[in-house]
Amino acid sequence: MTGHEEASSRNATLEVKQEHNATSPGHVARLLYSIVATLLLASHTALATPCQFESQGEGRVAAIVDARSVRLDDGREIRLTGIEPTATTKQALTSLLAGRDVTLRGTDDTPDRYGRQGALVFIGESDTPVQSMLLAQGDALVSAEISDKDCAAALMASEAAARRQKNGSWADPSAIKNAESPDDILAGMGHFVVVEGKILSVRQAGAMTYLNFGRNWTRGFAATISKRTLPAFESAGITLKSLENKRVRVRGWVEGNTGPRIDVRLVGQIELLGANEPTGIRP
Template sequence: MTGVALQCRMSVAAYLVLFAFGQAHAAGCLFAAQGEGHVAAVIDARSFRLDDGREIRLAGIEPAGTDKAKGAAALAAVIGGRDVTLHGDDDTPDRYGRQTAFVFAKGTETSVQSELLRRGEALFAADVADRDCAGTLAAAEGSAVQAKIGIWSAPTAIKNTESPGDILAGIGRFTVAEGKVLSVRQAGSVTYLNFGRNWTQDFAATISRRMIPAFEAAGLSPKSLENRRIRVRGFVSSRGGPRIEVLRVGQIEILDGK
C-alpha cells in the first residue's frame, strides 16, 4: 500500500462525494423509518435476525475478508442483543426474504454500517445513491484506512494492480485494487481501463457504454483517467486477466492530485 493511497485525496465517489471527514453528515443515512426491533441473532458479517423473525441485511457495505466467523463476531460486537431502528427507501424483502436497511442501535446517531467501516470490519460498497449517505460511509472507511486498523492493518488489503495474480486469487469476492491506468481503450460497447500492457493477463476495469452518461454527468470521462493513479472496487471476475466491472461512478477513486 503506498503513501499516496493512504491520503484519501480527491475521490470520485457517488456524485463526486469527497472522502474528507468534514464533508460527511453524521446522520447521512437516516432515511425513512422502516420499523424497529430487538436483535435476536447475528447470522453473518452483515445479516442478523430480529426477535420477530425478520432477517435484516445491512445496506451499503460488503464483508471485509473471508473469515465468516470473524465477520459475524464483529457485527455482534456492535449490535448483539440490542434494540435497533431500521431506515431505508424500501422495506420490500429481497428474493431471500431479507429486508435491506441502514441500521441504528437504539440511542445512537451513527449507523451500524458506519461503525463497522470505522473499525475496519467492512468495505464501502459504493452502491449508495444518496450523496450524504455515501459521504458518511466513505468517510468512515477513510478513517480506518488512515489509522490502518481492522482489515486495513494488512499491507495487502488494497491489491496492487501490478500483481494481477493477487487480484485473480479473489475471484468472486469484493476487492479494492489500485494502480496507474496505462491506457484506456474501447472494444465494442465496453471501455477498458488497462493497468498493464498484456491485455489478456493484466488487470483491467471495464465500463459499459450505458455507464458513460453517468461518468459524463459527474464531470469525468473514462479517457481522462489515462495515466492517473486510481483505486477501483468491485467484484473480481476473470476474462483473460482479472476484471472489475464498474457499474457505478463511485467505484472509482482518483488518488493523484492532477
C-alpha cells in the same frame, strides 16, 4: 409637580417608548430574522447528519444470520446495505448488535430475492449507522451501493480513517492490491477486493469500455464498464477518457480467466486519488 410625580412620569414615558420600540417595524423585522435564522440553523444541523433516511421500522436483534444479515424478533431478516464483509465482520456484528434494539433507515424497504430487507441499521437513538462503526473498525469495506452522496461520503470517510490507522483488516499488507501485480489480484477470484494503480489507457470494444492498468491488455488488470453504466458516469461529470494516466482506487468482485477484471457498475466503485494522497499498504 413633586419629585415622586416627576419620577413616575419619566418611568411611564420610558415604558411607552419601550412598548413602541417592541412593536416598531424594525424590531419586528429583527425578531422575525432571528426566528428564521434559528430555524434555518436547526434545519441545517439536521440535514448535516448523513444517512438519516426515512425510518423503515424498529425491532430487536434476535440472531446474527451471517456477516451482513441479522434477524429481528418479529422475523424480519435485515441485510446491512452499503458494506461488504471481511473475515471479522460477523464477529464484530455480533458484538455490536446481538440482543440490541435497533432502528432501520433507508430509501427502499422492498425485500431482495432472498427475502431480506436492505437498510442502514442504527442502535437505539444513535445517529451513526452500524455500517459506519464497522467501517471505522476496519471490519468491513464500502460496497459503493449507497447512491446518496452525503451518506456515501460519510461511509467512505469511515473506511478511509480505518485505512490510515491500519485498523482491522487494513493491518494486513495485502488488504489493498497493487494493479501492477495481476496475479495477486487474480488470486482473489470471486472475492470483493480493493485495487490501487494508474490507468494507462482507456479503450472501447463493442459495448464495453476497458480501463487498462497494464500494457498487456490480455493479462493485465482492467476495470470494465458497460455501455448501460455510462450515463451514471456522465451524470456525475466523469468522462472515462479523462481517467487516463490518473491514479485511482477500484473496488469490486474479481473475475476473469487470463487477466483479472472488476466489473464497475456503480460510480462509487472508482475513487480518483489526489497527487499527494498516499497509497495504501502494498504487498
